[in-house]
Amino acid sequence: MKRILKHPLILSLLIIFSLIFINQQGWLNPVYNIFLKSSSFIQKSIFQTSLKTNNFIDFIATIRNLKQENNDLKEKNLNLLGEIIKLKEIKKENEMLRGQIGLPLQESSELILTNIISKDSSSFGKYFLIDKGKKDKIKEKSIVIISGNLLVGQVIEVFDSFSKIQLIIDPSSLVNACIQDSEITGLIKGGYGLDLIFDLLPQGKNIEIDSMVITSGLSGLFPSGLLIGKIEKVISSESQISQIVKVKPIVDFEKLDKVFVIIK
Amino acid sequence: MKIFLIILTFLFAFILQTTSISFLSFLDVSPNLILIFIFFLVIFKDFKKIWWIIILIGFFMDLFSGLPFGTINLSLILSAYLIDWFNKTIFAATKFWMIISLISVGVFIYNLILILMISFYSKEFYDGLILKIIIEVIYNSFFAILIFYAIKKIFHQKTNT
Numbered sequence: 001m002k003r004i005l006k007h008p009l010i011l012s013l014l015i016i017f018s019l020i021f022i023n024q025q026g027w028l029n030p031v032y033n034i035f036l037k038s039s040s041f042i043q044k045s046i047f048q049t050s051l052k053t054n055n056f057i058d059f060i061a062t063i064r065n066l067k068q069e070n071n072d073l074k075e076k077n078l079n080l081l082g083e084i085i086k087l088k089e090i091k092k093e094n095e096m097l098r099g100q101i102g103l104p105l106q107e108s109s110e111l112i113l114t115n116i117i118s119k120d121s122s123s124f125g126k127y128f129l130i131d132k133g134k135k136d137k138i139k140e141k142s143i144v145i146i147s148g149n150l151l152v153g154q155v156i157e158v159f160d161s162f163s164k165i166q167l168i169i170d171p172s173s174l175v176n177a178c179i180q181d182s183e184i185t186g187l188i189k190g191g192y193g194l195d196l197i198f199d200l201l202p203q204g205k206n207i208e209i210d211s212m213v214i215t216s217g218l219s220g221l222f223p224s225g226l227l228i229g230k231i232e233k234v235i236s237s238e239s240q241i242s243q244i245v246k247v248k249p250i251v252d253f254e255k256l257d258k259v260f261v262i263i264k
Numbered sequence: 265m266k267i268f269l270i271i272l273t274f275l276f277a278f279i280l281q282t283t284s285i286s287f288l289s290f291l292d293v294s295p296n297l298i299l300i301f302i303f304f305l306v307i308f309k310d311f312k313k314i315w316w317i318i319i320l321i322g323f324f325m326d327l328f329s330g331l332p333f334g335t336i337n338l339s340l341i342l343s344a345y346l347i348d349w350f351n352k353t354i355f356a357a358t359k360f361w362m363i364i365s366l367i368s369v370g371v372f373i374y375n376l377i378l379i380l381m382i383s384f385y386s387k388e389f390y391d392g393l394i395l396k397i398i399i400e401v402i403y404n405s406f407f408a409i410l411i412f413y414a415i416k417k418i419f420h421q422k423t424n425t
Contacts, residue, residue: 039279
């Protein structure tokens, strides 16, 4: 018996299972906090430098198309300005009507700006570590977005000064979503690579390519109206029970360095 | 002193892995520096002498991963043990292509064990996984070749001086 226990593999497995047990009890959190606190500065610096270098290389690679892209963006910007003015008018009208029928005004949410300090250590999960935690009122299942109400993911683990966020492109992430301006609802799942899979869409409904996908707010976990992505193509056949669609996320997850956490 | 240097190298590789290595991703696969270093260590040293370093590094990798705690550590230790066994029984000679083949096999085994363990808690995991593993093996083998030549050059220069 003693000889078996002295075998390095058996000993290693015993230690790992003990660590799993200790972690489940939450006794490893102080170790995690200490390690993160001591390494966060280096991690943050290396991460930010790598991101800047990566962006610079991308910039060099796309320098030829810059003029065309600039013209396209100017045109898009003008269109968006028109949309904003229209939406402001609708908002005013909505507030006035709410006041007339006695409905309370919608509460605006409180956001915290956080920096991404590191990414997942395995290539199977899509997680980020951010530099704010319990001390900053962040709770588990808080929603993470970037400016423009674009959905990034949700907080799955909170430590004193750090939090782990699961991105919507992670294979185990599930988000209730719908196609904008239609009543078609389904479930957004992380797919292979950086794309998303829009599953459980009813068969027989017409799905238009390039339609916007937003959160439906059905489960109550994600607020409704957060932008997720654009429909790229239908990948299911007519013989399947439901339609499955590939969605291109609006957020470029490779270039994120700051995100907002909704705390209220 | 030697052990201290190994641990320091691993810690540096670990910080690189969680920060800048992800920017080298190709088809959503990024090289796994730590895995490559561990396999090099297993091939050139003995599993009996370094198993505790693997556990220590696996522990930190688990902390920085969103996967269930322990899955990376278990996959690391099991794949390292198998590579040590292959190294002693099948691939006895330590020639360049033998080392690279061993690392490729190691990366494949590591990913396979990891997927098997993840499949216990997630059924959504099997979309396009085989392709991902193949790319992972090729990409990591390529990096293993680069690291091998870098180490060879450094040590060659050291012995010359």
